[in-house]
Amino acid sequence: MLAMSKMKIFGVTIVTAAAAILATACNDKRSTGWEYAPNMYEHIAFEYDQKNPNFKDGKTAQLPPAGTIPLGFTRFDYPNTRDGYNLASTEVKNPLAMTQTNYAEGKVLFEHFCSPCHGMTGQGDGLVVQHGYPAPPSYSKGQSSRGGAMKDLTDGKIYHTVTYGVNAMGSYASQLAPDERWKVIMYVHHLQTL
Template sequence: MIENMLAMNKTNILGLAIIMVAVATILSSCHDKRSRGLEYAPNMYYPIAYNPDQKNPIFENGISAQVPPIGTTPIGFTKFDEFPNTPEGYTAASTGITNPLPVTKKNLVEGQQLYIAMCGPCHGPKGMGNGHIVELGKFPAPPSYSTGNSSRGGAMNQLTDGKIYHTIQYGLNLMGSYSSQLSPEERWKVIMYVHQLQKPQ
């Protein structure tokens, strides 16, 4: 008799527990139709900060993504305004700026790696104007650094730090600007390596 009562109590307790879980589930799911219930780390889904495209009551114009103040330079960028993208700016850059980095083996190796990745497809691994893009036959070859002549006049082996930097910054002819692909320090390392390619091969 006692054993039957214990078995009935266990059954009742188990049944009651199942009913309570079911009721809790139903009640929690009916609270908010859009709610997904409990979430792990909800701030990962609903960030505290405003998204750039959200309205923002903090600023007068209500825009989160504000334009930088006039005259400021974003972090990681270097202004090059004193040498504009004009023939005069190119000439001024020729004598106005020089490579601030020391010529070291480490800088030359890094410059070579950057050159091969960024410049080599057109200028070729040795700067002879025979890169993979040129070999396809769809684009004219750029002049050789050691023997060619610049389209702006003068020999390629006479290009100064400033002239090469100006060309990397703004591009020339079919060559586009590499200002977004190469940081100022990386450009100086590339220029350092280009000077090696200007020497007779």
């Protein structure tokens, strides 16, 4: 009998606790309960397209201050002009060491980005040419549209051309990072000797 009354008391306690939890949990439908770190839910930062009273013009998205350079950005201070091309020819040199690794990576990059037009050996016989597009000049035998033999192109001239493009060749600055351009140039110098 005593055991039965203990079971009854225990059962009533469990039912009462469950009813209390259920009653308090359903009280406010919008409540998410306690917040451990409320600043994670109520962020105070402005979205880029929101008005922002902290700036004179009221815009959140601000232009960077004049003269700043993005992290990881490499400046190339030669304009996309004939004078810039000629100046780059004399002043710009490949900053990377001529190593087997850099050369091998340059070859792979050339095959992926340049060979569709220039061909695997730089003779201007890529797949694009086979489909009727004009052929670029051969690196070893051709003449540059800017004057001089292609085999005599310097680091600076090639880097300028890859960065800005020339004639039918567009800029590869968005496809090849500066160090990748230098690796390609190492391989192009090899193709100039073929």
